[in-house]
Amino acid sequence: MPTEVKTNMKRPIKYFLIALLVGVALYNAVYFQPLDDRNAAKKKSVFDPDAFAGAFIETKLKELPAIKADQFLESLKQDLGQFTAEKGRKLGISNDYYFIVEGNARVLGIEEENVRISLDVxxxxxxxxxxxxxxxxxIREASGMANIGDFQNTMDFNNISVAVNERVRSDIIPPFLSEVKEGDDIYFKGAVKVNTKKPNLENLRIVPLILEIK
Structure with missing residues (x-):
């Protein structure tokens, strides 16, 4: 058989083998995953701020370290700069410092936006x-419930504040307001912000985390 004919016959076989090898390689490179499994994995990877906030409210509040409210106020008056730097939390470069405080108090009045209290000291x-x-x-900053470095994006980190604030508005404040009255003795634990440039210590506003009528 002429050499040219043999060569022409070998070419289709050669191309077939090449195509076969390429096909096997592509098949092994492609990963097929059931749609249900892929959707489940996707859900697991999505951060749920509501669940995060709920777990914090339900399991972390009682053990959350707090400064006695009267000691907190006295320390601010004695040396605001040193006390906030040593005991407060803050995010980045800011004049705002955050604290968790607690105490026993008496209700002096129920206002439109606040409950006015006097410490039991x-x-x-x-x-x-x-x-x-x-x-x-x-709440997020005072409690230290979340660290920005633990999150892939700032949206997830910011949504924690939205979710935990909503929990306080819906689960903590309404039951308290439905029963509390002027003259009641209460226990509270909550978060407070102090701005070292404009401290306004006479009008500190505590965001409540625990409210109990005695």
Missing amino acids: ENAAELRLATEFIFGNT
């Missing part, structure tokens, strides 16, 4: 427990 100071306009990052 000698020379008691007045404070306000916020009952409306629960916004911002005060």
Whole structure:
């Protein structure tokens, strides 16, 4: 058989083998996953701020370290700069410092946006427990419940504040307001922000996390 004919016959076989090898390689490179499994994996990878906030509210509040409210106020008056730097939390470069405080108090009045209280100590100071306009990052920052470095994006981190504020507005404040009255003795634990440039210590507003009528 002429050499040219043999060569022409070998070419289709050669191309077939090449195509076969390419096909096997592509098949092994493609990963097929059932649609249900893929959707389930996708759901697992999506951060749920509501679940995160719910777990915090339900399991972390009682053990959350807090400063006694009267000691907190006295320390601010004695040396605001040193105390906030040593005991407060803050996010980045800011004049805002955040704290968790607690105490026993007596209800002096129920206002439209706050419950006004007097601490159950000698020379008691007045404070306000916020009952409306629960916004911002005060709870998240004061509690240390989340670290921005643990999240893939700032949206997830910011949504934690939205979710935990909503929990306070819906689960913590309404039951308290439905029963509390002027003259009641209460226990509270909550988050508070202090701005070192404009501290306004006479009108500190505490975002409540625990409210108990005695």
